[in-house]
Amino acid sequence: MATYETFARVYDSIMDDSLYDLWTDFSLRHLPKKKNAKLLELACGTGIQSIRFKQAGFDVTGLDLSQDMLDLAEKRAKSAKVSIPFVQGNMLDLSSVGTFDYVTCYSDSICYMDDEVDVGDVFVQVYEHLNEGGTFIFDVHSTYQTDEVFPGYSYHENAEDFAMVWDTYEDEAPHSVVHELTFFIQDEDGRFTRFDEVHEERTYDLLTYDILLEQAGFNKVKVYADFEDKEPTETSARWFFVCEK
Missing domain, CATH: 2.20.25.110 (S-adenosyl-L-methionine-dependent methyltransferases)
Structure with a gap:
């Protein structure tokens, strides 16, 4: 798995800022309206999306494997005058972060898992740290x-x-x-x-993700494509999964 040590220094410069608007808009459409809902952003990187969620009214915690990324995230949150706890950790072990109403994992971060066993383990961790009725949203690259x-x-x-x-x-x-x-x-x-x-x-085919999610306990799963509320096609680039506990 990449350390992002150097990548963290230029990550923001090469990321398309418009993607954060799209992730935020998709999230707000699919996360139930709940006042002061607790949201965990997995693979939060340099904190841009976490800040967007905080400004939208969520009680946000960000988690990332890279301390270098989190150092930038903390500076960014301070500059934006928002308070967000950023936790250095692995999404394969969420035992230190508590439970949440919502969990998100964007920017195809699930695709960095070594194999489907690890992907399944992430889904289990998320399920165990979601409150009843909670929602998990993530995106991955399509096989196309x-x-x-x-x-x-x-x-x-x-x-x-x-x-x-x-x-x-x-x-x-x-x-x-x-x-x-x-x-x-x-x-x-x-x-x-x-x-x-x-x-x-x-990445894996849609059926594999469906099976892994079901094995983790998610029985209500909807799949969309390319930031829109539409079903995937053969040429969709990015799949979005909205999973309810």
Whole structure:
């Protein structure tokens, strides 16, 4: 699993800000209206989405594996004048965070799990830490995205103080890809230092997700695609699951 140590420094610069609006809008449409509802955001990263949720009226806790990401999240929350506890932890073990009315996990973070056993274990952890009647929303890459769109994908970013090359290749396991990232980051002396990271992602077919969710205890599951309230098609890029306990 990627550490994001270097990635954290440029993550916000390469993320499309409009995605946070889309995740927020989707969440507000599908989370039941409840005053001061407790929401846990898994894989909260640098905290942008957590702040959006806090400003929308939720009692938010953010959890992420990377302390580097959380350090940025805490600075961002302070700048936004909101109070959000950010917890360093693994979504495979939520024993330290309590229970919540809602849990979200966006930006295909589930796809970073090593295999379907870990995916199932995450679903079990979420189910156990959801209050009765609670809702779990997450998104993943579709198999079309990993099999047809990503292989051969290349993205370059150039800014004054950093540059990035992002190439994606098909991996060995079914519906899996490898993202190879190279960063050139400028230091205080004006010199650029190179950093390399590898991020591995894997998704599964819809039936596999349905089975894993049911095994975890979720019996009410709805699936949507591409931030819209529509069913997935053969060419949908991102699947959204809305699961009720």
